[in-house]
Every structure is written in structure tokens, then in C-alpha cells.
Amino acid sequence: MTNTIGETAPPAATDPLATADQPTPTAASAALPTASPARWWSRLVHDPALPPVPRIPRWWSLHGVGSWFAVVFFTWSMTPSLLPRPWYLQAVATGICVALGYGVGTTVAAGLRKLGFSPDWSARARRWGWIALVILIVIEVPTALVLGARWQTITRELVAMPGGDGWLWVLILPLSALVAVGLIAFGRLVIWVGKRVARFGSRFIPALPAKIVGASVAIVLTVILVQDGVLAGVLAVGGNMAAATDRLEVDGVDQPDAPERSGSPASPVAWEDLGRNGRAFVADGPTAADLEAFNGEPALTPIRAYAGLGSASDVHDIAAIVVAELERTGAFDRAVLAVSTSTGSGWVNESTTMALEYLYNGDTAVAGMQYSFLPSPLAFIADRETPQDAGQELFDAVYDVWSDLPADDRPQLVVFGESLGSYGGQSAFSGADDMVARSDGALWIGTPNFAEPWGRITNRRDAGSPERLPVVDDGEHVRFADSSDDLEGLGAWEAPRVVYLQHATDPIVWWSPDLLLRQPDWLKEDLSPTVNPEMNWFPFVTFWQVTVDMVFSIDTPDGYGHNYELGTIDAWAAILEPDGWTADDTARLRDWVTADAAS
Incomplete structure (x- = not known):
């Protein structure tokens, strides 16, 4: 048999790597000895x-x-x-x-x-x-x-x-x-x-x-x-570019005047220290007038507290600055206080934040912080610990103050995060029971497959429930959803409520090194109607297909891939159930947000 063009394979009795012009071992030397292993x-x-x-x-x-x-x-x-x-x-x-x-x-x-x-x-x-x-x-x-x-x-x-x-x-x-x-x-x-x-x-x-x-x-x-050459070079170039981008001013993003925002003239946090995504976070969002126009009632200006990498030297000190901003703005007197863990570059999903603010007519406060310049893929390659440290430090700092307040005179405390923010934010909790015990609700969006306790919760799902939409304890506290319809139809849903939003077509959720050699349950089970029915698992190949899918996973319409927008409205309405809020209000808010985005 030939193993290369123009070359003949050596006889089977020889060393398989040896060539034809090399000596062949004698029969005596080829036979395995029966003496001790040492001999x-x-x-x-x-x-x-x-x-x-x-x-x-x-x-x-x-x-x-x-x-x-x-x-x-x-x-x-x-x-x-x-x-x-x-x-x-x-x-x-x-x-x-x-x-x-x-x-x-x-x-x-x-x-x-x-x-x-x-x-x-x-x-x-x-x-x-x-x-x-x-x-x-x-x-x-x-x-x-x-x-x-x-x-x-x-x-x-x-x-x-x-x-x-x-x-x-x-x-x-x-x-x-x-x-x-x-x-x-x-x-x-x-x-x-x-x-x-x-x-x-x-x-x-x-x-x-x-x-x-x-x-x-x-x-x-x-x-x-690869590690010290290629990856180090990519991270160095990417880090320098990300740091330069973080300092850029964005057209249409102006320093806020409202004292309820970090970076405003009333805030000790300097506007230029917030970072590019931090500045967009505090400058954006509905005003009291916008909220009144939708809800038909007098509204408050939502509080958005934030600190960037320019504000302190480590995540512990940055988290302390965020808590000081919450205290300065009166956040602990609002109806809802949300702790958000950002993605690698400090981005907080505006749709998720805005949905919460509309639901409570501005009687809200949202806290966030930056822990890296890098976009999420590079941040994860460079440092897997900092996102977790940031998520834990920020939640613990807020929780320490919140838990000291009288139980009947403190806001509802909720947590949320998307993508790498979900990975970092969940690190503050040992599991679903801990989320239920120390918060009034949680919303985790597009969770990466390597995140915990997401993985443990998924693995202990009720028998017969699919991996892509697990049912845990008959949905008593935790529910997984691809769309709003998935939140209903289970048993009684007790508060506090935890929701994992994850699309069947989101490669960030389903990418795992295990795809190289093991077929996951979500590809053994019936596929979602949104997934091509011809998709199958092949060793090595499926891993690279899903890897490539991640490149443009956010360039999909809302509701597919890694694009989560309007679904967060239904999720927050289900988690918190504001007094007097109805399904019609949820549908009306979706239409309102869609029209606002189109304009």
C-alpha cells in the first residue's frame, strides 16, 4: 500500500515509520521477550x-x-x-x-x-x-x-x-x-x-x-x-485597539445633566473615566417624560450608577465606587434595584435596562461596572477570572448594604447579565437556591456554555426535559425560555423567579469543546423548529461549524442567534409582575420600543 505518492509502504513486520532502504529487524529481535518488563x-x-x-x-x-x-x-x-x-x-x-x-x-x-x-x-x-x-x-x-x-x-x-x-x-x-x-x-x-x-x-x-x-x-x-506568539500578539494588538476605542467619544452620546446618573456634574465619578460603553449606558435610556408618555402617570428619572476602569485600580474598589453612587442617588429608596454584570468591554444591554425602567415607570436603579477594555471573546481568552471577580464583587458590595436595611423598607433586589456578563454575574451565586435566597429575581441572557451554575442547573433537569429548554423542579423557581411562550405551561411559579433566556440558534450558548468528540444532548433530541432539521453532529466538524457561527451571531434578527431585545420585556414582566401590569401592557411596550427603535 502506498502512503505517499511515489513511495511504497514498508512491510508490516518493520517499523511503520521506517523507509524501504532501511534495515529490517531480525525475527529474533522482532519477537516480544517473555522476560521481566525491565529486560x-x-x-x-x-x-x-x-x-x-x-x-x-x-x-x-x-x-x-x-x-x-x-x-x-x-x-x-x-x-x-x-x-x-x-x-x-x-x-x-x-x-x-x-x-x-x-x-x-x-x-x-x-x-x-x-x-x-x-x-x-x-x-x-x-x-x-x-x-x-x-x-x-x-x-x-x-x-x-x-x-x-x-x-x-x-x-x-x-x-x-x-x-x-x-x-x-x-x-x-x-x-x-x-x-x-x-x-x-x-x-x-x-x-x-x-x-x-x-x-x-x-x-x-x-x-x-x-x-x-x-x-x-x-x-x-x-x-x-501559538500561546506565546500568535495569541499573545492578538491580545496585545487587540488590547491596544480596545483601549484606544474605549477613550473615543461617540457621536450623540453627551454627558448627562441629571444627578441620577454617574458622570453627571453632580457625580464625583468623572465622565471621561466611565469608558466608551459606560458613557453610553448613563447617557442613554428613557427620560421621565418618555415614561410618563407611555404609562400615563408621573414618572421618576431612572437611576443608572456606573464606574469604569479609569475610576479605580481593581474591581473591588470599582464596585465600592458604584455602591457610593447608589447611595448618593438614593437608589436604595427605589422600588427595584438591579445589579448588572457587563460584558468584557463594559457593555450593558440597553434593551434589558430600558424594559425594567418602563415596567416600573422609572422607580428603578441599575448598577454596572467595567472590568476590561477587551471585547468579550478576547476578554475570555486573556482572563477568565476577572469577569467572575467583577460579578461577585459588585453583587456582594450592593448586597451588604441592601441586607442591612429593614426587610419591609428596601427595594426588590434583582440581578441580570448577558453573554460574558451572565458568566460573570452568576459567579456571585453557588446555585439556583442561592439566587432564590439572596435576590428577588434574576435574568440571565445568552449564557455561555462554560458558565456555572448554569451547567449544573441544566444537568440536573427533570427527566424527559430537553437540554435546550430544561425543566428544573417542575419550574418552581427557575425557567428556561427561547420565547415568551416557554415561560408558561409548567407548575406553579413561585417567587423569587429566575429566567434563563437562550435561543436554540445561539451558538454562544451551545458552543463547547466537547463538540469535538461527543454528541451533545441537544443534538440527540428533537431540534427546535428554528433549527435546520438537516443539522447533525459529526466529530470534529460540528465543533468548527458552531465556532464559525459565533462570528456573526449578533447580526441576526431579534429572537435568533445571540440577539436578545424584546424578549427581555416578557422576562422582566414574568419575574417581577408589577402591580396592575397585564399581558396587554407587555404587548404595548413591545410595540412602543419597536416604534422608538425604528424612529
């Missing part, structure tokens, strides 16, 4: 009949089995996932999958040779194998491209996204080929380094230890290159 090891590493480290194969060679696997992985990569992908992202995903398929195929073949299961194919059989592969490529690749385009159209319709790529879809083939060739070349470079090190080491130590050392050195160098 067996000594013979294995010192037997002079063992073949030396093999020479480096030609760089342009192709592995037959690897090529077959690459075609299979190409076909899998064209299947649908959670969201529609533009042609260039599909090409990137396909190129990665083709390279992975090639690597898996060559690894399987090498393993079978090592175990002695590799047949000695004749030259005729090898030739027909390559002919069959070419025929498969000619038929399968165009078919997969056509089906892939059709599946993407169906996925677009399911998530209410218009348009498509049209003829640009055919460009997937050349771009994915470039990506695959680049990755395969990098993999071969790593192997080449390992073999060079092994060949050098074999001058001083036996072949087997030299191979082990060579492979170890290659792996370590690759990890160092």
Missing part, C-alpha cells in the same frame, strides 16, 4: 537491529487514506448548523475540516500499520484506489456545494435573514483549498521538526527514545508558538 525495555531501546529514525518524506506527497478522509470531512462541513454562514466563513470552516479529516485519516492509517493491520496492496490496487478517489471527488464535491447552498437558504429562512451569497458560493472551493493546504503544511512542518530532532538525537540515544523526544519537542514548540 524487555532494555532490549527494546538497545537492540541494534531496531531501525533508525526514518528520513523525511517529500513535502508534496499525499497520503491515500488521509485524502479519502478529507473528502468525507469536506462533505460533512457543507451540512447546516445553527446559523447561516456567508461564503467566506463557510470556506474557512470547510478548509479547517478538510485539514482535520486529512490528519485523522493519516493518524488512523499509521495506527493500523503500527498494529500490523495494514495490508500490502499491489501497485494495481493502489492505482485503482486513487482513480476511485478522483471519481468520488468529481461527483461528491459539486453535489455537496449545491446541497450546502440549498441548506444555507433554508437556514436563512428559519432565522428570518434575507438574501444569500448567490454565485459567490462557488468561491468556497478555492478558498477552502488554500486554508486546508496551509494547515496541512503547518502540520507537516511540526512533524518535520519532530523528525529532525529525532534524527539528531538518534546519534546519541536509541531510536525509540529519540522519537519520543522529537515528538515532545515539536509539540512543546507548537504550543509556545
Whole structure:
């Protein structure tokens, strides 16, 4: 059997990595000894009949089995996932999958040779194998491209996204080929380094230890290159760009005059220290006049307390400044006090905040803080602990003051967070019972799959309930929802109430490293009506499909992907149930907010 073009595989009795021009071990040396393990090891590493480290194969060679696997992985990569992908992202995903398929195929073949299961194919059989592969490529690749385009159209319709790529879809083939060739070349470079090190080491130590050392050195160098080179460079460049962006002024975002806002002339927190997203947070939102126009009653100016990275040196001190702002503005005298954990760059979802303010006609206070310059993906790569520290520090600081107030003379205390903010905000609690015990409600939106206690709560769901919409204790306190309809239909819903908003099409919620080799429950169970019914799980491939889905997950219509807007109105109305508030009021507020956004 050939494993490279123009090269014949060695007989099965030899070392699978050895080449034909190298000596073959004798039958005596090849037989496994029956002596003690120590004597067996000594013979294995010192037997002079063992073949030396093999020479480096030609760089342009192709592995037959690897090529077959690459075609299979190409076909899998064209299947649908959670969201529609533009042609260039599909090409990137396909190129990665083709390279992975090639690597898996060559690894399987090498393993079978090592175990002695590799047949000695004749030259005729090898030739027909390559002919069959070419025929498969000619038929399968165009078919997969056509089906892939059709599946993407169906996925677009399911998530209410218009348009498509049209003829640009055919460009997937050349771009994915470039990506695959680049990755395969990098993999071969790593192997080449390992073999060079092994060949050098074999001058001083036996072949087997030299191979082990060579492979170890290659792996370590690759990890160092990726972690301390590529990632460090991305984080450095991204950090500098994010810090510069954080200092920029945004058109239409002006320093507020209302004393109820941090950064105003009445606030000791400097406007320029709030950060870009912090300034937008305190400057935006409905005024008392806006609230009166909707509710038909006199309204209060909502309180928004915030502190940025320019306000203090660590999250503990920043949280203390936020609490001082709450005390200054009289937040503990309002009807509702909400603690929000922001995303990496300090962003707080305006829709979530505004919904709460309309529900209570401005009798609210919302606290937030910045803990990073970086956008959420980079913030998570750079530092997983700070979002959790920030969420815990801010909630604990507010809770310490709130819990000292008389029980009948303090606001309802609620918590919320979206995306990385949900990840950080939940760290303040050990579990659902702790949320119920120390708050009057919680709203967690688009929670990343790695967040806790979300993961533990999901895993202990009631038998028979799906992973995408778990039912916990028959919905007594905690409920999961893709849409407002999912909040009802269970048992009695006792207060305090906790809601997890998570779309079936949100890759942020469903992305996990486990997708590489394990099919998750949400792909074993019946899929949501918003997910393409042709979506399936494939090892390695599905992981990269969902990874690519995350890139544009917020560029979807509201209610799909990682875009949560109007759904927060229904969630807050269900969690807090303001006196006199009805389902008609919720529908009217959705229409009001939609019209306001359109204008």
C-alpha cells in the first residue's frame, strides 16, 4: 500500500515509520521477550537491529487514506448548523475540516500499520484506489456545494435573514483549498521538526527514545508558538485597539445633566473615566417624560450608577465606587434595584435596562461596572477570572448594604447579565437556591456554555426535559425560555423567579469543546423548529461549524442567534409582575420600543 505518492509502504513486520532502504529487524529481535518488563525495555531501546529514525518524506506527497478522509470531512462541513454562514466563513470552516479529516485519516492509517493491520496492496490496487478517489471527488464535491447552498437558504429562512451569497458560493472551493493546504503544511512542518530532532538525537540515544523526544519537542514548540506568539500578539494588538476605542467619544452620546446618573456634574465619578460603553449606558435610556408618555402617570428619572476602569485600580474598589453612587442617588429608596454584570468591554444591554425602567415607570436603579477594555471573546481568552471577580464583587458590595436595611423598607433586589456578563454575574451565586435566597429575581441572557451554575442547573433537569429548554423542579423557581411562550405551561411559579433566556440558534450558548468528540444532548433530541432539521453532529466538524457561527451571531434578527431585545420585556414582566401590569401592557411596550427603535 502506498502512503505517499511515489513511495511504497514498508512491510508490516518493520517499523511503520521506517523507509524501504532501511534495515529490517531480525525475527529474533522482532519477537516480544517473555522476560521481566525491565529486560524487555532494555532490549527494546538497545537492540541494534531496531531501525533508525526514518528520513523525511517529500513535502508534496499525499497520503491515500488521509485524502479519502478529507473528502468525507469536506462533505460533512457543507451540512447546516445553527446559523447561516456567508461564503467566506463557510470556506474557512470547510478548509479547517478538510485539514482535520486529512490528519485523522493519516493518524488512523499509521495506527493500523503500527498494529500490523495494514495490508500490502499491489501497485494495481493502489492505482485503482486513487482513480476511485478522483471519481468520488468529481461527483461528491459539486453535489455537496449545491446541497450546502440549498441548506444555507433554508437556514436563512428559519432565522428570518434575507438574501444569500448567490454565485459567490462557488468561491468556497478555492478558498477552502488554500486554508486546508496551509494547515496541512503547518502540520507537516511540526512533524518535520519532530523528525529532525529525532534524527539528531538518534546519534546519541536509541531510536525509540529519540522519537519520543522529537515528538515532545515539536509539540512543546507548537504550543509556545501559538500561546506565546500568535495569541499573545492578538491580545496585545487587540488590547491596544480596545483601549484606544474605549477613550473615543461617540457621536450623540453627551454627558448627562441629571444627578441620577454617574458622570453627571453632580457625580464625583468623572465622565471621561466611565469608558466608551459606560458613557453610553448613563447617557442613554428613557427620560421621565418618555415614561410618563407611555404609562400615563408621573414618572421618576431612572437611576443608572456606573464606574469604569479609569475610576479605580481593581474591581473591588470599582464596585465600592458604584455602591457610593447608589447611595448618593438614593437608589436604595427605589422600588427595584438591579445589579448588572457587563460584558468584557463594559457593555450593558440597553434593551434589558430600558424594559425594567418602563415596567416600573422609572422607580428603578441599575448598577454596572467595567472590568476590561477587551471585547468579550478576547476578554475570555486573556482572563477568565476577572469577569467572575467583577460579578461577585459588585453583587456582594450592593448586597451588604441592601441586607442591612429593614426587610419591609428596601427595594426588590434583582440581578441580570448577558453573554460574558451572565458568566460573570452568576459567579456571585453557588446555585439556583442561592439566587432564590439572596435576590428577588434574576435574568440571565445568552449564557455561555462554560458558565456555572448554569451547567449544573441544566444537568440536573427533570427527566424527559430537553437540554435546550430544561425543566428544573417542575419550574418552581427557575425557567428556561427561547420565547415568551416557554415561560408558561409548567407548575406553579413561585417567587423569587429566575429566567434563563437562550435561543436554540445561539451558538454562544451551545458552543463547547466537547463538540469535538461527543454528541451533545441537544443534538440527540428533537431540534427546535428554528433549527435546520438537516443539522447533525459529526466529530470534529460540528465543533468548527458552531465556532464559525459565533462570528456573526449578533447580526441576526431579534429572537435568533445571540440577539436578545424584546424578549427581555416578557422576562422582566414574568419575574417581577408589577402591580396592575397585564399581558396587554407587555404587548404595548413591545410595540412602543419597536416604534422608538425604528424612529
